[in-house]
Amino acid sequence: MSDAVGSAKPETGGIANxxxxxxxxxxxxxxxxxxxxxxxxxxxxxxRLVRPRDGWPNERATANASGADIVxxxxxxxxxxxxxxxxxNRVYVTTARTRDAIKPVFTPKxxxxxxxxxxxxxxxxxxxxxxxxxxxxxxxxxxxxxxVTVPLNPGFxxxxxxxxxxxIGYEWWQAGVDxxxxxxxxxxxxxxxxxxxxxxxxxLEAELDASGFFRVEEKRPNMQRNIRNIFNRANLTHQExxxxxxxxxxxxxxxxxxxx
Amino acid sequence: MSDAVGSAKPETGGIANxxxxxxxxxxxxxxxxxxxxxxxxxxxxxxRLVRPRDGWPNERATANASGADIVxxxxxxxxxxxxxxxxxNRVYVTTARTRDAIKPVFTPKxxxxxxxxxxxxxxxxxxxxxxxxxxxxxxxxxxxxxxVTVPLNPGFxxxxxxxxxxxIGYEWWQAGVDxxxxxxxxxxxxxxxxxxxxxxxxxLEAELDASGFFRVEEKRPNMQRNIRNIFNRANLTHQExxxxxxxxxxxxxxxxxxxx
Numbered sequence: 175m176s177d178a179v180g181s182a183k184p185e186t187g188g189i190a191n192x193x194x195x196x197x198x199x200x201x202x203x204x205x206x207x208x209x210x211x212x213x214x215x216x217x218x219x220x221x222r223l224v225r226p227r228d229g230w231p232n233e234r235a236t237a238n239a240s241g242a243d244i245v246x247x248x249x250x251x252x253x254x255x256x257x258x259x260x261x262x263n264r265v266y267v268t269t270a271r272t273r274d275a276i277k278p279v280f281t282p283k284x285x286x287x288x289x290x291x292x293x294x295x296x297x298x299x300x301x302x303x304x305x306x307x308x309x310x311x312x313x314x315x316x317x318x319x320x321x322v323t324v325p326l327n328p329g330f331x332x333x334x335x336x337x338x339x340x341x342i343g344y345e346w347w348q349a350g351v352d353x354x355x356x357x358x359x360x361x362x363x364x365x366x367x368x369x370x371x372x373x374x375x376x377x378l379e380a381e382l383d384a385s386g387f388f389r390v391e392e393k394r395p396n397m398q399r400n401i402r403n404i405f406n407r408a409n410l411t412h413q414e415x416x417x418x419x420x421x422x423x424x425x426x427x428x429x430x431x432x433x434x
Numbered sequence: 435m436s437d438a439v440g441s442a443k444p445e446t447g448g449i450a451n452x453x454x455x456x457x458x459x460x461x462x463x464x465x466x467x468x469x470x471x472x473x474x475x476x477x478x479x480x481x482r483l484v485r486p487r488d489g490w491p492n493e494r495a496t497a498n499a500s501g502a503d504i505v506x507x508x509x510x511x512x513x514x515x516x517x518x519x520x521x522x523n524r525v526y527v528t529t530a531r532t533r534d535a536i537k538p539v540f541t542p543k544x545x546x547x548x549x550x551x552x553x554x555x556x557x558x559x560x561x562x563x564x565x566x567x568x569x570x571x572x573x574x575x576x577x578x579x580x581x582v583t584v585p586l587n588p589g590f591x592x593x594x595x596x597x598x599x600x601x602i603g604y605e606w607w608q609a610g611v612d613x614x615x616x617x618x619x620x621x622x623x624x625x626x627x628x629x630x631x632x633x634x635x636x637x638l639e640a641e642l643d644a645s646g647f648f649r650v651e652e653k654r655p656n657m658q659r660n661i662r663n664i665f666n667r668a669n670l671t672h673q674e675x676x677x678x679x680x681x682x683x684x685x686x687x688x689x690x691x692x693x694x
Contacts, residue, residue, distance in 0.1 A: 284615025325613040355544025
C-alpha cells in the first residue's frame with residue numbers, strides 16, 4: 175500500500191494516484207518535454223527520470239512541454255532504477271519486441287483497465303520506458319510485473335519516446351471517460367421531428383406541382399420517394415427545415431413566414 | 435468511387451486504399467517528418483500537404499521521418515484545399531473544440547470502424563489536420579463530412595501535430611488487428627499442468643516434512659494451503675516447475691533428475 179494516496183487533483187481526471195511514468199536514460203530534452211506534454215494531455219503528472227543524459231532541469235524540456243509545467247516542475251531524477259521504482263507496487267515495462275521472459279503482455283488498451291483496477295485497491299503503479307535508441311534491456315524487463323507492447327505495422331514499429339508515452343496515456347485516459355464514439359454536434363438546435371419533415375415535403379411537393387416539375391404523372395410517385403429519401407438522409411434539424419422552406423418560398427417568388 | 439483502388443501493399447496491413455492524411459499549412463519540417471513516421475507506424479502511406487510553410491521537399495521532414503521514406507517520397511503538395519480533397523469521397527476534420535456546425539462528431543476510436551466501413555464500399559477517405567497553432571478554420575469544417583475530436587484532459591487538450599496524427603492512425607490500425615489485450619509471453623515453453631503442480635507440492639511437502647518444517651501438526655493443513663496458494667498464483671510453466679524442484683533437491687543436499 176502506498177501512502178501517497180492524496181487528494182485527487184482535477185488535472186488527473188479525479189484519480190488520486192495516477193500511474194507514474196519512468197524514463198530510463200532519456201536523451202534530448204525536447205523528447206522529455208514532449209513526453210511531459212503528452213502526459214498532461216492524459217491526466218498523468220508524476221514523471222521520473224533515471225540518468226537523463228543532459229542533466230535536469232533542462233531548458234529544452236521546459237520549452238517542449240508547451241505549458242505542462244506541473245509535470246516538469248515535479249519531475250524527479252534518480253541514479254538507479256531501483257530507487258525510481260521503490261515506492262511502487264506494480265511496474266509495467268514497455269517493449270517493442272518479445273523477450274526471453276515469462277511475463278504477461280498487455281496492449282495499451284488492455285493495460286488501462288488493469289492499472290485502474292490495481293490503483294482502485296490503493297496500490298501505486300508505474301510504466302517504464304527504455305533508452306530511446308535501444309529500448310529497455312532484459313534487466314529492466316526483469317524489474318517489471320508485466321510488459322506492454324503496442325500493436326503496430328510490423329514492418330515499422332519504432333515509436334519515438336513521446337509518442338510511446340502518449341499511447342499509454344491516451345488509453346489510460348479513454349478508460350476513464352464516457353464519451354460516445356459517435357454523436358451529432360447540435361449547436362443549440364434539435365433534430366427535426368417527422369412532423370417537421372412531413373410539412374416540408376407537402377410544401378415542397380405543392381410548389382413543385384405549381385411550377386410544373388411533375389410533368390409525367392406516372393413518374394410522380396417514384397420521384398416523390400426519391401426526393402423524400404434525399405432530405406430524410408440528411409438528418410435535418412428543426413432550424414434547417416425552416417431554412418429549406420424559406421428557400422422554396424424565395425425561389426417561387428414569395429416570402430416565407432414560419433407557422434410551426 | 436475512386437479509381438485508385440490498387441493492390442494492397444503489405445505496409446498498409448493489407449488495405450488497398452487506407453485513409454489519406456491531409457495537413458493544412460504545416461510549419462516545421464520536423465513535425466511533418468514525425469507525422470509521416472507515425473503514419474507508417476499505423477499503415478498509412480498517403481500524405482498530402484496544403485501550402486507547407488517551408489516548401490517541399492524538406493530536409494528536416496526526411497530526417498525526422500526516421501526511415502518512413504515511402505511516405506515522404508510520395509507526399510503531394512497542393513495550393514488549394516479543394517484540390518487536395520478532390521478525389522476523396524469522404525473527409526473527416528480533426529478539431530479540439532466544438533464548432534458552430536451541425537456535424538457528426540467521432541472519437542478516433544469511433545472513426546476507425548467508420549472509415550473501414552466506408553473504404554470497404556470502395557470509397558476513398560481522408561483525415562484533415564488544421565494549421566498547428568490555430569487548428570482548422572470554420573471553412574475547413576465545412577469541407578468535411580464529419581469532425582473528429584480526441585477526448586483528453588479538458589484542462590490541457592492541445593496535442594502537437596504528429597501526436598494528433600498518431601492517435602488517428604493508432605485507432606485505425608487497432609481496428610484492423612486481432613491482438614488480445616492480455617496474453618502470457620511463453621518463450622517456447624508451456625503452462626504447467628495440474629499434474630506438474632501436484633508433483634511439485636508432494637515433493638516439496640515431503641522434503642519440508644523431512645526437514646522438520648511442520649513442527650506444529652495442527653497448523654500443517656493451513657500452512658500447506660498457504661504454500662500451494664503461493665505457487666498456484668505464480669502461473670508457473672512446466673520448465674519453471676522443474677527449476678523449483680531442482681532448487682528443493684539442492685537445498686536438501688541432493689541432485690535432482692527430472693523424471694516427468
